[in-house]
Amino acid sequence: MSVTPDSTSDLSRRSLLQRAAAAGLLATPAAGLLAGCVSGGGDSGPKAEGEKSADNPLGVKEDAELEIVIFNGGLGSKYATDVHIPSYKKKFPKANVKFSETQEVGTVLQPRFTSNTPPDMVNNAGSKLMDQGALVQAGQVQDLTELFEAESLDQPGMKVKDTLIPGTIAQGTFNDKPYVLNYAFTVFGLWYDAALFEKNGWTAPKTWAEFTALCDKIKAAGITPYSYAGANAAYYQYLVMLTSAAKIGGPDVLKNIDNLEDGAWQADAVKQAAEAWAEIGAKYGNKAHLGLKHTEVQLQHNQGKVAFYPSGSWLENEQAKDTPPGFKYAVMPTPSVTGADKLPQTAVYAAAGEMYFVAAKGKNPRGGMEYLRHMLSKEGAKGFTQLTKVLTVVKGAVDGLEISPGLTSSNAMLTAAGSDYFAYRFDTWYKKLDDEARSATNELMFRGGTAQKFCDRMQKAADAVKKDSSIEKFKR
Template sequence: MSEIPETGTSLDRRRLLGRTAAAGLLAVPGVSLLSGCLGSGDDDKPDQAEGSKSDTNPLGVKEDAELEVVIFNGGLGTKYATDVHIPSYKKSFPKANVKFSQAEEISTVVQPRFAGGNPPDVVNNAGSKLMDMGALVAEGQAADLTDLFDAPSLDVSGQKVKDTLLPGTIEQGTFNGKPYVVQYAYTTFGLWYDSELFKKNSWTPPKTWADFTALLDKIKGAGMTPYAYAGANAAYYQYLVILTSAAKIGGADVLKNIDNLEPNAWKNDAVKKAAEAWAAIGAKYMNKANLGQRHTEVQLQQNQSQIAFYPSGSWLENEQAKNTPPTFKYAVTPLPSVTTSDKLPSTAIYAAAGEMYFASAKGKNVNGGKEYLRHMLSKAGARGFTELTKVATVVKGAADGLNISPGFASADEMTKAAGENVFSFRWDSWYKKLDDECRAATNELMFNGGTADKFCDRMQKVADEVKNDSSIQKFKR
């Protein structure tokens, strides 16, 4: 959750994990979420290209209809689109012109086009300035993908697209019972470090909180910053860490209750304990200068052996490829257990389908947009993506046999060790207001002496405001 931040070298996990929020898309009573320029119903749709359905064209793509694709230029880059997915689409529809562009600020570039009624056909909605997906769904801007998932796989004989995907993939892009988004990148999240540096210093990734703080003391004594994240634009890395610890302490339902806006979900004892534990890390082991720095600045410091642990998703290695010295070998470890009575084991991880892609319901080539997503979800399309980005996809077995890099191998080992103890949340991509508040509350907690009580109270207050605001569409899982 293709990840994250707003420059061309960034990735929004892409939430992974679909996380972070769009600027200016929060619901205001009586005002359309997309600038009030849109109506609803078929009258708002332009003339849309329609072709004849067949075994080789199950979605009815008009063979010579132009297709426009906009991809977020972040940590994943755009080469996977230009070198893998577009050529695959063109092979099936050689008469079609595919118009491609990239954007570092998706909402800035694309949002006005949705408001103006001329959206691109396929959008990779990611980055720190992604569009509010809940708002797009509420406005009828995202196409229902039910027929895509029911269509035959492009290259897995005898299976529908939905049969080729990892469990939970379709649900991750479902809003109130209908699928509107392909969450494509399978992102694992943990604490990243340089395995060569750790080996040199005989440092062992911790499994318990006592081992964690003892190791951070050693690292601090060696003159390094033990733990860091970028406060300027990557606070959601850290709030994901806090809530991962909360899920380990109290079980995955802690996150489900937050998603569903249950009463006092943010005040759950597990959330408070997690916030207390991480606030102590911020007070003792972090560099306050990182508050004003961006993710790329802090990640570069880790590549330069100034920082030991950095929380991130599995896009990190690819994002830093140009700045990683040959002696630096990425590895990732799960967050350590916070208490001796955690409900989930230390191997449990946050992992989810992320990096949002959708077809525009009011684009000129809706069927082509869905077909493009079918090519992305082919085994060949997914494998090509992984080879170029070092990030796995939601297509089963697409990365089998690939030995791409140390970080990719480490993330794969961590995922296998987690087994069924994998969890995620959805509230951050459902409710922009909560995401904005949690970033600010997290920075206060980690950098500015905030307390766990204040963090929990602050988040619960805003969660209640969202719940009671009839202008904001609610989602449930």
């Protein structure tokens, strides 16, 4: 599979995903986080280093212990234990790889970053992730330039950077330096059961009029037409809402939001998108879902109680144990809101996501970068996709693979989009804005909020971040 870069060649996001996230120290304000991150003074001690060579371009010490922490969420952790760790151990058999997994990355790792005793490589994701921008600002994250300049593990003569989908490195770049590997190439859209649609003669809508007309039919059939989980998955919803905004006004709508431009959240395109989605929430949602977690609403989706569900392409794998026989995952782009949208209906939010970073103050940062090199090998990427049903940022890694219905559908959607894909970065740069967007979105969708109130609330939050001198600013 090949992916065409967007016009600005600067993919962004979550998060899956989003998904698609921010290395966070929970809801701690950035200033407090920075004080905690650097309060221990200096590094944790001498760094493990070996001799650099053609076979060992990053200078890994062959018997140095490597500690990694993986978020155990929608992607699971078997890709690490069954693919990437064995690959690393094969090359460095004397090295002990210390592995652990968690669903609360920030809770578990905050004390370790505060004391400058972090693990070497971290998968920063989940609802309790860490504030990635603040970690970069605090000097806790390793510059990955050497990794991307190194030769690929299994594509001789090619640098790692040349094996990646365009935009990958930019997605994890903070003020011109690459600090984060966003590994999973996630496609976002509205997910549905193709078998249910075929049974009822329903067709995936392309316009907003078709969307609401179908929602009326679905509601008449006794099914909730559209929903998401308010307890921890509101970013799924604000993501599709901002996708609509980008389609209405063009991708610069999102770029202006990222860059904290004056009035960016008050743009007409954002208001129009918020108005359209507020109507969906009021007429076709389920207010009882405000207090539910993502897996609870996803289970109702699998049970045929919810028709459309917004999410990223990790969804199929996350629900594998609960998906009944005959359920056929499919995904569609958000419908066009107006007849004059600047981007076509086929345009999608798609980006490198699922953040992995090396701790600058870990004991073995060279081993951490090497571990990422194994993830970015063609075999490492292929194994990841086979186990997770999610694409990676490694070009051609799915060639020849027999893939699942959901992955087939998302791949087809991405192909149809061509060069019309885009993303934002404010959620990983400024956790305060991500938190506020989740809360404001729930108010809009579940509590009868208005588009103007949403825009006012988000603009106020963005202005506060812009004026806060303790928060480092990033631009694209």
